[in-house]
Amino acid sequence: EAQVTQNPRYLITVTGKKLTVTCSQNMNHEYMSWYRQDPGLGLRQIYYSMNVEVTDKGDVPEGYKVSRKEKRNFPLILESPSPNQTSLYFCASSPDRPQLYGYTFGSGTRLTVV
């Protein structure tokens, strides 16, 4: 089944403890991106990647890191999480023609930083 897989689905952590949220897609998509969703703000793009080893900042990159060492994986790293990073996170990927199938989203990761 074609999908974007995020792990974990839920995570509670403490301030300052480094964490990684994994994202993997099995559709050979070149484009991948990360979003956070907060009430009243919609989804805001954190980082995106047009291809392996090519990443760029979205609208809210502060406090986050990403890497794209291989096409299928695009992990999101929080080096020192803070409570304001408590949010619902989505990973997404898209084919060459996103207008046909849209961007495919993962199921989301609900992160709580205490």
Added chain:
Amino acid sequence: AQKITQTQPGMFVQEKEAVTLDCTYDTSDPSYGLFWYKQPSSGEMIFLIYQGSYDQQNATEGRYSLNFQKARKSANLVISASQLGDSAMYFCAMREGGSFYNQGGKLIFGQGTELSVKP
């Protein structure tokens, strides 16, 4: 400046009636794409419909259609014959940049409209 604006935080519609969800956008890029997504209470993001800036006709997909008015920079979603299962949050999004074939680029979302369908 807000690039995607959804001015209706919440809306109600009677089952079987049509409903229009508003979306206005702002961009200076001549090549862009507009998407609508549905997010039910379970949280997943479901792709509904796409409109490209160069498309001559309004997009349609089953009960969903997009009322695209380029000069007014609006891309309203019309849902015909509403069903109870249409109750969800709806997001309008715009892709800026990317290649000629609309690959990649930044995807910018509006704040969302929560639609409730009444029986």
